[in-house]
Amino acid sequence: MTSPSFKFLVPASLLMVGMAACEPAVDEATLNARLAEVQADLEDRFTPGLHTLMVDLGVRHANLWFAGEAENWPLADYMVHELEELVEEIEALHPTYREVRVAELIGEMTHPAIEALEDAVDAGDLAAFQRAYDDLTVACNACHIASDKAALVMQRPTAPMSTNLRFTPER
Numbered sequence: 001m002t003s004p005s006f007k008f009l010v011p012a013s014l015l016m017v018g019m020a021a022c023e024p025a026v027d028e029a030t031l032n033a034r035l036a037e038v039q040a041d042l043e044d045r046f047t048p049g050l051h052t053l054m055v056d057l058g059v060r061h062a063n064l065w066f067a068g069e070a071e072n073w074p075l076a077d078y079m080v081h082e083l084e085e086l087v088e089e090i091e092a093l094h095p096t097y098r099e100v101r102v103a104e105l106i107g108e109m110t111h112p113a114i115e116a117l118e119d120a121v122d123a124g125d126l127a128a129f130q131r132a133y134d135d136l137t138v139a140c141n142a143c144h145i146a147s148d149k150a151a152l153v154m155q156r157p158t159a160p161m162s163t164n165l166r167f168t169p170e171r
């Protein structure tokens with residue numbers, strides 16, 4: 001047997017559903033907040049982590065050495081610019097890492113050496129290139145120490161990471 005209260009409840013709940021459908025589902029502020037959340041989530045997912053960018057920096061650092069050693073100045077010029085762009089990307093994407101002011105430090109520490117590298121490459125001066133390269137490497141390591149990552153010691157590479165990129169210039 002159906003109770004009178006149950007008979008009343010069914011139409012009442014249907015009415016409520018109907019009312020909810022007519023009202024705007026969410027107000028604009030809620031919608032904007034939700035949108036911001038989704039945007040932040042997407043950025044988070046598609047922003048490469050500092051470690052990933054550092055691996056790339058290590059590759060550029062190695063390739064730059066072999067381009068310079070081969071006195072392939074156009075290739076060294078390409079590598080030093082890519083390295084510089086990567087440093088700028090790191091500054092923009094990871095201004096801080098734990099307690100470390102990455103953006104500030106990476107600029108301060110690497111820019112003088114990068115500029116010296118650019119000058120050496122422009123001049124085609126191997127000795128100046130090697131000096132500037134070592135200065136850059138010292139800067140890499142100084143920041144690793146400052147970032148509590150002293151175990152990460154960069155050095156002049158002894159063999160190219162890949163052999164499919166030709167370092168010897170076309171003559």
Ligand code: HEC
Nearest residue numbers: 050051054055057058061102105106109140143144147154
């Ligand atoms: C702002 C300070 C800073 C500077 C400057 C810096 N690094 Fe790093 N590097 C870090 C930090 C912090 C990590 C560890 C990141 C992590 O644990 O997520 C790291 C990690 C690395 C790694 C290890 C990546 C891995 O996970 O395998 C390499 C390789 C590396 N850096 C290369 C370089 C090179 C080459 C330079 C210079 C051209 C350089 N770094 C300059 C802060 C710096």
